[in-house]
Amino acid sequence: MTVKYNHVTDDVVKKLVNICGEKYVTTSEPLRHSYMARGIMGLEAVLPEAIVRPENAQQVSEILVVANENLIPVTPAAGGLSGGFALPAIEPGGIYMDMTRMNRLQVDVENRVMIVEPGLKSGDAWRIFKTKYPEWAPPIPDGAPPAATVLGDAIERGFSLVTGVYGPQADMIMGLEVVLPSGKIFRTGSWALDGAKPYYRWGPGPNPDGLFLGSQGSMGIITKAAIKLIPHPHFKTVVAYGGKNWDDIIIPTWEVSKHEMGIAEHTVMVQGGNWPLVMTRWPKSNVPVDYDFYKKIGISEYWMNYEIWAWTEEELEYTKKRIDEIYKSYEVKANTECPQWKLHPRQIASRLKKPNKIAISYSLWEAGFLFITWYTPWLESARMMEEYCAKMEEYGFPPTMWVASIDHGRQAIVMPILCFDSTEPGIYDKIREFNLETTRSFLKKGWLNYSPDPFVHAPETFARTPEYYDMLVKFRKVLDPNLILHPGRLAIPWEAVTDLPNPIKDGN
Numbered sequence: 001m002t003v004k005y006n007h008v009t010d011d012v013v014k015k016l017v018n019i020c021g022e023k024y025v026t027t028s029e030p031l032r033h034s035y036m037a038r039g040i041m042g043l044e045a046v047l048p049e050a051i052v053r054p055e056n057a058q059q060v061s062e063i064l065v066v067a068n069e070n071l072i073p074v075t076p077a078a079g080g081l082s083g084g085f086a087l088p089a090i091e092p093g094g095i096y097m098d099m100t101r102m103n104r105l106q107v108d109v110e111n112r113v114m115i116v117e118p119g120l121k122s123g124d125a126w127r128i129f130k131t132k133y134p135e136w137a138p139p140i141p142d143g144a145p146p147a148a149t150v151l152g153d154a155i156e157r158g159f160s161l162v163t164g165v166y167g168p169q170a171d172m173i174m175g176l177e178v179v180l181p182s183g184k185i186f187r188t189g190s191w192a193l194d195g196a197k198p199y200y201r202w203g204p205g206p207n208p209d210g211l212f213l214g215s216q217g218s219m220g221i222i223t224k225a226a227i228k229l230i231p232h233p234h235f236k237t238v239v240a241y242g243g244k245n246w247d248d249i250i251i252p253t254w255e256v257s258k259h260e261m262g263i264a265e266h267t268v269m270v271q272g273g274n275w276p277l278v279m280t281r282w283p284k285s286n287v288p289v290d291y292d293f294y295k296k297i298g299i300s301e302y303w304m305n306y307e308i309w310a311w312t313e314e315e316l317e318y319t320k321k322r323i324d325e326i327y328k329s330y331e332v333k334a335n336t337e338c339p340q341w342k343l344h345p346r347q348i349a350s351r352l353k354k355p356n357k358i359a360i361s362y363s364l365w366e367a368g369f370l371f372i373t374w375y376t377p378w379l380e381s382a383r384m385m386e387e388y389c390a391k392m393e394e395y396g397f398p399p400t401m402w403v404a405s406i407d408h409g410r411q412a413i414v415m416p417i418l419c420f421d422s423t424e425p426g427i428y429d430k431i432r433e434f435n436l437e438t439t440r441s442f443l444k445k446g447w448l449n450y451s452p453d454p455f456v457h458a459p460e461t462f463a464r465t466p467e468y469y470d471m472l473v474k475f476r477k478v479l480d481p482n483l484i485l486h487p488g489r490l491a492i493p494w495e496a497v498t499d500l501p502n503p504i505k506d507g508n
C-alpha cells in the first residue's frame with residue numbers, strides 16, 4: 001500500500017496504559033475478536049491490534065498524539081452496530097478506540113437540546129427521557145439494537161424514530177466537539193464561542209461539521225454532540241395500508257407527506273416493505289415460503305406503516321381519517337386496491353416500543369444478513385425497489401425490501417436485506433457481483449448509496465464524482481496529514497486501503 005502503517009508495539013501499549021490506565025487497554029486476542037463479531041453491514045474488516053477505552057476528550061487527544069508519532073491507524077467506535085463500518089478496513093488493524101466509557105448525557109429542555117457523549121446508548125437515552133423528561137424525546141434510531149448509540153447514528157446520518165418529519169439524524173446536530181488527529185480539540189456552531197450554548201448550528205463562519213458527519217470517523221473523533229430534542233406527545237398509534245405494487249404505497253405516502261404541515265407533521269415514522277420482509281424474520285424451517293399463507297392472514301404483498309404522534313385524541317383521529325381518505329381517493333385514481341392492514345394491538349404496541357427490536361431477527365432466516373442502503377428521491381424509490389427485487393431473485397436471494405420516508409417524503413431510504421448462507425462457497429463473491437451490477441445501474445439513475453462497500457459503492461460512486469472525491473481527500477489531508485484515522489468504507493484516500501489500481505483515477 002502507498003500508505004504504510006506500523007504495528008502496535010509493547011512500547012505503544014505502555015504509552016496507552018499511561019494515558020488510560022491498565023484496565024482500559026487490552027491486546028487480548030479473544031477480546032479483539034469479540035469486537036469483529038459486530039460487523040453485519042460491511043463485509044470487509046481487519047482485526048485490531050489493541051483496544052483502548054478513553055474516559056474523556058483529553059485522553060482521546062493524547063492517544064491520537066501517540067498514534068501520530070508512531071504512524072498507527074486508529075478506528076473509533078461507539079456501539080459498533082453500524083456493522084463493519086466501525087472496524088478497521090486497513091492492514092495492520094492498529095488501535096480500536098472504544099468510546100463506550102464516555103456516555104454522559106446533559107439535557108437542556110429550555111433550549112431543547114441535549115449534549116451526548118459518543119458512548120450514550122439509544123436504550124439508555126430512551127429510558128432516561130421516559131422517566132425524567134416524558135414531555136421530550138431523544139432522536140434515537142428507530143430499529144437499531146438498544147446498544148447502538150445516539151451519536152453513532154448521527155455520525156452515520158442514520159434514520160431516527162422521527163426521521164419522517166425531521167430528516168436524517170445528522171440534521172438534528174446543533175454543534176460538535178471534535179478531537180482532530182493532531183490532538184487539537186475544537187467545537188463547531190455557536191459552541192465555538194467560549195461559554196456560549198449550542199443554540200445556533202452555523203456558528204461564527206462557514207460550518208465545518210458536515211466534514212465529520214458521514215465521514216465514518218475518518219476526519220476526526222467526536223467527543224460531544226449537541227442534538228435537538230423533540231417534543232413527545234402521547235396520543236399515538238400505527239396505521240398500515242397495503243397495495244398491489246410499490247407505486248401503491250409510494251404515491252399515497254407522497255400525498256400524505258408533501259404538504260409538510262398538518263397531518264404530515266404527525267406521521268413521524270413512515271416505513272414499508274414487502275411480504276418477504278415478514279417471512280425472512282423467522283427461521284426458514286418454521287414458516288411457509290409462499291405468499292398464499294401471508295395473503296390468508298391479511299398481509300398485502302406491499303405495505304406502508306404510518307406511526308402517528310398527536311397532542312390530542314381529535315388530532316390523532318383526524319390524521320387517521322385523512323390518511324384513509326387519501327388512500328381511498330388513490331384507489332379510484334389508480335384503479336387499484338390498497339386495503340388497510342388491521343394491525344393487532346400487540347403489533348401496534350411492538351411498533352411503538354423504542355428502540356423496537358424488529359430489525360434484529362433477520363439472521364434467523366439464514367446465518368448471514370447484510371443491510372444495503374440507498375437514498376433516492378421519494379417517488380423514484382418504487383422503480384428502484386422493483387429493479388432491486390428482480391435482481392435479488394435472479395441472484396437467488398429472497399427479495400426482502402424495506403423503505404422509509406425521510407423529511408416529509410423528500411427522500412426515500414431504500415434498504416434491501418440480503419439473507420444468505422454464510423457457509424455457501426463463493427457467497428461473498430456473489431454478493432459483490434450483485435452489488436456491482438446494481439450499483440452501476442443505480443448510479444446512472446442518480447441514486448446514492450449510503451453505507452458503502454469500500455470495493456464497490458465507494459469507488460463506483462467517486463469515479464463519477466471525481467472533483468468531489470478530490471476535495472474530500474484534500475480536506476482529509478489537511479485534518480490528518482499522516483492519515484492515521486482509518487479511511488472508513490469511503491476509502492478516502494484509496495491508497496490507504498489497498499494496493500489495487502485506483503479505479504477513481506484510472507476510470508472504470
Ligand SMILES: Cc1cc2nc3c(=O)[nH]c(=O)nc-3n(C[C@H](O)[C@H](O)[C@H](O)COP(=O)(O)OP(=O)(O)OC[C@H]3O[C@@H](n4cnc5c(N)ncnc54)[C@H](O)[C@@H]3O)c2cc1C
Nearest residue numbers: 078079080081082141143144149152153158159216217222
Ligand atoms: C439490527 C439493526 C437495526 C438497525 N436499525 C437502524 C435504524 O433503525 N436506524 C438507523 O439509522 N440505523 C440502524 N442501524 C444501524 C446502526 O446501528 C445505527 O446507525 C447506530 O446508531 C450506529 O451507532 P453505533 O453506536 O453502533 O455506531 P458505530 O458503529 O460504533 O459507529 C458508526 C460510525 O462512526 C464512527 N465513529 C464511532 N464513534 C465515533 C466518534 N466518536 N467520532 C468519530 N467517528 C466515530 C465509526 O468508525 C463508524 O464508522 C441498525 C443496525 C442493526 C444491526
